[in-house]
Amino acid sequence: MEYNQKQLSILEAAEKLFASHGFHATSVRDIAHEADVNIAMISYYFGSKEKLIEAIFLKRIFAWKLTLTEMLHNSARSYVERFDSLVETYVTRVMGNPCFNLMMIRAQIQEDIGVNDLIHENKKEVHEVIKAFINEGQESGVFNKDLDILMMVNTLVGTTNHIMSTRHHFQRLSNLEHLSDNELQEYLISHTSNHLKNLFKAILIHEA
């Protein structure tokens, strides 16, 4: 799990190219060229194109699970604070790593890329953690009963991913074409997380 500079160049280049052109449309030649290494280095270090994409996923998924669990178990903060922080952290993470998250979306859609089982296993664990947190908040009387937690998670993930993956359509539709990529990213983080927090608060803590 420890990579040298050349391996990191390959991982970064692959993530970028897989994200914008897709796994199958990206040749190992393209990756080697983008990373400025010889073609054979990819087989030498990672074995194959398939194993390369697996390495990318394993690295990121592990880190996210850790962040999430620590955040929701932080009992120093109120349930509402922790929920807001969940939304904001998730949105920030997706908007901040568009390349990786586009890869992830594509891998879930595609049935033939080997990492699908890995992703499902991770989804399940993440869902359990969030469900446990919200149930705890319900028992302590902060959150409403009768919440469809799975649907809420799907709204969080679906909305955020959709806005991220079509952000340039969004930019044009909002007349924000004067913004730089970084400015757009900041804008999307604040607007998306505020929108979602409002939406969820309406069913989480207000009466029906």
Added chain:
Amino acid sequence: MEYNQKQLSILEAAEKLFASHGFHATSVRDIAHEADVNIAMISYYFGSKEKLIEAIFLKRIFAWKLTLTEMLHNSARSYVERFDSLVETYVTRVMGNPCFNLMMIRAQIQEDIGVNDLIHENKKEVHEVIKAFINEGQESGVFNKDLDILMMVNTLVGTTNHIMSTRHHFQRLSNLEHLSDNELQEYLISHTSNHLKNLFKAILIHEA
């Protein structure tokens, strides 16, 4: 725009394969085999693999724009009824045509497939129609002011697409593995559209 049986077989096979394996991972040989036609027929009828995918998009997009406009302009129904019908019709359409919608999602993510401009143009028109409808509802006092319509549309589209494209993950997480594909589809249509209607109603017609 009028296709014979052989052309329809090709279109259907291509839609299915592009959806599950992606554009680049699907060879014209695969399509020819799935459609049970000779390889050369694809070039003969559609010119190229690129023009084949364009034909698929043009056919579907035109039909959806027509349905939507007619529905929202039907002044015999109340604003709330028309809004509910918008949500329900959209969800039904996405869940009912997973192949095509997976293709659409992928095309938006991928920058190199030629249909991206076509999709953006369509998105813009659809957004204008929905915006005009909601503004009308606001002026007649049915809907709240200060709505971020673009964010709402992104939540509708993002949530629905996400649930559709990860429906088998969803099925496992909900312990619904005993359902057939058709039963699952029915379940997803009703649950997703009810969830979204509730969510939107909380910010559309209830006070802040």
Added chain:
DNA sequence: TTGATTTAATTAAATGTTTGTTTAACTTTG
């Protein structure tokens, strides 16, 4: 520290498939 020897890193070239598209011959149809 030196020099011998092994290991790891790197390369250009070659390998054998698979790709999208075309061709030229053949059959069916109006």
Added chain:
DNA sequence: CAAAGTTAAACAAACATTTAATTAAATCAA
């Protein structure tokens, strides 16, 4: 009998991966 439909075979280009040769780095006894 010409036009449209259909086919198997052929095409060059691009593909992922391997090979064999070369260089750099590491190891270690003297």
